[in-house]
Amino acid sequence: MHTDTERCVRAVQSKDARFDGWFFTAVLTTRIYCRPSCPAVPPKVQNMTFYPSAAACQQAGFRACKRCRPDTSPGSPEWNARADTVARAMRLIGDGVVDREGVPGLATRLGYSTRQIERQLNAELGAGPLALARAQRAQTARVLIETTALPMAEVAFAAGFASIRSFNDTVREVFALTPGELRTRASRRTGDDRVSRTPGVISLRLPFRAPLNPENLFGHLAATAVPGVEEWRDGAYRRTLRLPHGQGIVSLSPRPDHIACRLSLTDSRDLRIAISRCRWLLDLDADPIAVDDQLRTDPLLAPLVDKAPGRRVPRTVDAAEFAVRAVLGQQVSTAAARTHAARLVTAHGEPIEDPEGGLTHLFPTPAALAGLDPEALALPRSRRTTLTTLVGALADGSLRLGLDSDWDEARARLFALPGFGPWTVEVIAMRALGDPDAFLPGDLGMRRAAADLGLPATPAALTAHAAAWRPWRAYAVQYLWATDDHPINHLPA
Template sequence: MHHDPESCYRAVKSRDRRFDGVFYTGVTSTGIYCRPSCPARTPALRNVRFYPTSAAAQAAGFRACKRCLPDATPGSPDWDVAADVAGRAMRLIADGVVDREGVDGLAARVGYTPRHLSRLLSAQLGAGPLALARARRAQTARTLIETTGLGFADVAHAAGFSSVRQFNETVREVYATSPTRLRGRRGGDATSGQLTLRLAVRTPFAGRALLDFLAHHVVTGVEVAGDGWYARTLDLPHGPGTLRLELADHRVAGETAFVRATLGLEDLRDTSAAVERARRLLDADCDPLAVDDHLAGDPVIGGLVRATPGLRVPGQVDGDETAIRTVIGQQVSVAGARTVTGRLVAAHGRPVDTRVPGLTHLFPTADALAALAPEELPMPRSRGRALVALCGLIADGDLSLDRGPDRDEVRRRLVAVPGIGPWTADYVAMRALAHPDVFLPTDIGVRNALRGLGDPTPEGPRSADPAALAEAWRPWRSYALMHLWNTLMPETTADTEEC
């Protein structure tokens, strides 16, 4: 799509919201860049240029449109689907890795030299890592300026700028206006460390089903959930934090909806990292129309897809935590896994003071659990050995789950650990690495869900092999899996803080 101007122009002429965040339109006659769905008059084809990222448009000298706010869109779903080096690097840049570790740190995480990574990103995304990080800082700054009461010095600090002067210059260059003129209605508390933001998601968005899943898996001390909301602690690069999401359904397709997120941060420098982790958890960059179009006509799960459009694959705020919780939950019920995990949190998690009742601890680090003997863990000895071995790999830096490494390499390292099998490795790929095409044919929940569907085809799901059925669901098998699990999920109708 990025390299086909005629296709891009057709999307612009039809103001197709599906492509917001997938590419950006620079208009040479005005010097601004827009999202494809911008309501302004469509420019002539000879006057437009198309860019894969907002950073590329900015590098070409275009300013952001004040009418359509092109950077206030979900990111491209292509980054998770392809999972190539550029996509993995983009996710790490959004997490603030360049601001914290520089281009050298980013390159090390994806396994390339800084020079080669810069060439690759420039070729594929139209901008190098520094320009991409600068665009992300500008976007974070605009969001904070327009939605919080933070002073501009605090905004600059929170967005990752090295100085207020750099912040002012970047805002003026990207948005062609001053921070003062960008300031709108203030939605946050500048003195309490509480920030209230709106996170863009594509629609349809099945927020209630996502909430049901998260609430069903809450771990005491780390997570709480209630009717319409979910909250948890965050272990961020500069200190602890909390996240509270208000989740509801948005059924109108093809729009951009917003999820209200409240962040409690000890250090404002963690704003970008907290926002990116919240977006991961929401699967905010998913393209639900593409997923639903592919699955809705299937004779087995099509009815489920039509009943719950926009179902998301719940992501994660910490890949290490997801892997640890997955190993704990091997071959036990969800309730049993929550009980064991809650005991580990109470014994080995870091206590924190928060403003959210029930949020008392950060999840234990891999370093802390790697130092334990398997017999000290409240689980069968073999699973304890697997857990300690996994945490040892993470603590030693031999296994990274930050979405930088190649998915296949992560899977290979996981299944090499005694006691960790394909189910665990694939579940980690789906939740921690945002793999959109994972299926778990041996999962008891999958088999129970298929039996509950009856026999909509002559051979029927009862007699069919789940792995064979799932072939028709590629490349969105992770979403098909979630639709099957969703049939077994209890609804969240009351507070679950004590669960």
Template sequence: MELDFERCYRAVDSRDQRFDGWFYTGVTSTGIYCRPSCPATTPKRRNVRFFPSAAAAQSAGLRACRRCRPDAAPGSPEWDVRADVVGRAMRLIADGVVDRDGVPGLATRLGYTERHLHRMLRAELGAGPLALARAQRAQTARILIETTGLGMAEIAFAAGFGSVRQFNDTVREVYAAAPSQLRVARGGRPTPGGAGTITLRLAYRPPLHAAALLDFLALRALPGVEEVRDGTYHRGLRLPHGAAEVALTPADGHVSATLRLADLRDLAPAVARCRRLFDLDADPAAVDGTLAADPALAPAVAAEPGVRLPRAVDGLEMLVRAVATQQVSLASARTTLTRLLPPAATDGGLRGFPGAEELLALPDEAFRMPAARRETIRAAARAAADGSLDLDPGGDREEAARRLLALPGIGAWTAGYVAMRALGDPDVGLTTDLAVRRGAAALGLPHDPSTLDAYAGRWRPWRSYAVIRLWRAA
């Protein structure tokens, strides 16, 4: 990734928050790196270097600024939407794949050799996969230090470090302070909530239209799995090391996230899923700027800036829900899907959606739907279980589309919907969707599928966001 010095320096000089997460500012005279919006005095040009990732800045020997906390900046929109290998790798690293499976596991998931993957990441991000994962572990450790009452040894292993010594050395190097000093600096008052409960702030680029996000999720909420109540979205999760519950409340400049984890090693994957679900790494200025150039969409963009693309916490879940919704109402699909869920938790809490193995173990009676649709879900579950269908955030979008369309009962609409919500493709038109066509008609746009498809070319590369606005217009 090439960074234009003049453009970056102007962003730093103006303290433009829109660039937080796009790049990091290293100041060689002080030995620290900052986010572009850091309120500190603008450094002299000769002392400035720009980095595409926090890991690259750390590899250059710089430590994180204690004032602007660059490690807590929103994620880069580029890595969030890119469909190439580097973008996929970044999403998998954020999901904790390196901590669980090592670099060989990451390379295998992406279909490249470790050496070639390292070379690509170094060229784009200035750091290899281990350094990128290390930077994430340091951030996870800081969250646990400052927001929980866990002992340092527990935090070390929960954050993914191999030893307490490695944890101590990394924290000192990245933050220029011992772990105990970070806890004292925050007042030593962990957030209440009990063992395994963590509350933190998830940053985003403003604006964020919270009502549109919550309305969308509430309309499709599956009882026992998720609910929207009093301005907060609650849902159960299945994570690599156990179950979890999350409560997400949009606020000014951040989303408050309260996570109840069965295993604290799942903190980073849980945060990655929450950010993905609420589309918190999007660049709303870029999206709205493109859509507002269309006179038909301009009034809606002006009235509701920052409408996001609600995503998914699990790709197979999104595919099953899309199949169950085919040719039926949302209310009917909700009733059908509820029958696939495991028994409710004894404490009344929310649970995660069944995984591939659980779906395959269900009897025919659990699928209150046509037999063909039931077999479509089972075929998808088998493909997910044997690894031939990858709908995780690091999945190849083109390959996933080919494999989806090869499954019986999967057509272009279902494949496009899954690409949009599960794989985060920002440029899916869904112009055959009835609600999209109704929304287009309501705005005075062409609503014949082929004509609308041609018209939608002006919304590239953000057609998925236009779909959300057309659904709202409908």
């Protein structure tokens, strides 16, 4: 979008927050860059230039605006709506792969050479993987500086910097303030719930593009919560997190203009990764205006969108975990699926301490489940085979599910496993892989909703009709599911 100068100028002049994260405005006279909705007086048109990423702005020598804080804007919806190489690379960079494995590790995961990855990212984003990772390290450092009392040396290494010097230089270059000045400015702010009052806990706000309807999003997560791993407590969805360097517990609460996030981590190096996974879980980088506008073109679907716009697709923080849970949920009630999952957690999960609630375990890894006794599962024999085959494939690496998955390839590999039909494959594609066009025409709730609305009720006919909803059919599923008075569609009392 950043190449459409006229459209970008209109967005900046109208301070349109819908475009935050889509592009960044760099001001040639002041050498700062802003989000489109920056409250400052818009610069003259001849002094504006536009970039597709914060990293590209920084690489071109611009510093972040102190007023609109462009580094905290929602991420581009492009990266979660596509499955091409650049989108998959951006999801992996957000998950810290470059910091942990370097650019060669990123390239290996994507099946390309480092040169090819660098060329593709530079062509579309104006910055290579190292610059993109550096921009994210700077944002992580800012969060730690402003929301914790950690010594600056600990902040530097927790944010992923290799040295104190590179940390200091990057913060000064990106924010035009020293780390100490950033902390001093933050301490002067009052009434800011991003400042944690609990030792070891980081509190921050997760931004999103309005509108956001929390009913089905948090309702689904709460209603399907696995005891010991997830819970709804005091108006917040809480769950345990398995992270690259340690463990964590997150609490997520819907607010009118943000999601309140409280993170307790055993290793602060996992902060950025935990934030990225929480944003993915809640689909916070979606563009609800584009989604809803497309779905409104169907006169039968439009009333549902108008009644409660901004529905998101509830996802997962761990694709392998969700795949296991999807198998446990085949042809049983929500309550039964939770019971089956809780038994696995108790028997094979890793214990964790939760001083603030009732969380007890991390969900077991495929490796931990690989040796389970099928006879110990209170499941039909065919489903035991499905589960053990899935776990074996995940454990030995023959099936990889994650941010780097090619959606079509992952579907094909899942279909090749025994017991995997269209419903299971598509629900995994929707919630674990993040395909915004995943569709479940054979789902019972979908068929009931379609019949009530006058839509075709048979899977084939509904699929043909839903072609007009593409590429947002997963969101249409959320609107159709929401017509049922089921706990997944309501915030818990």
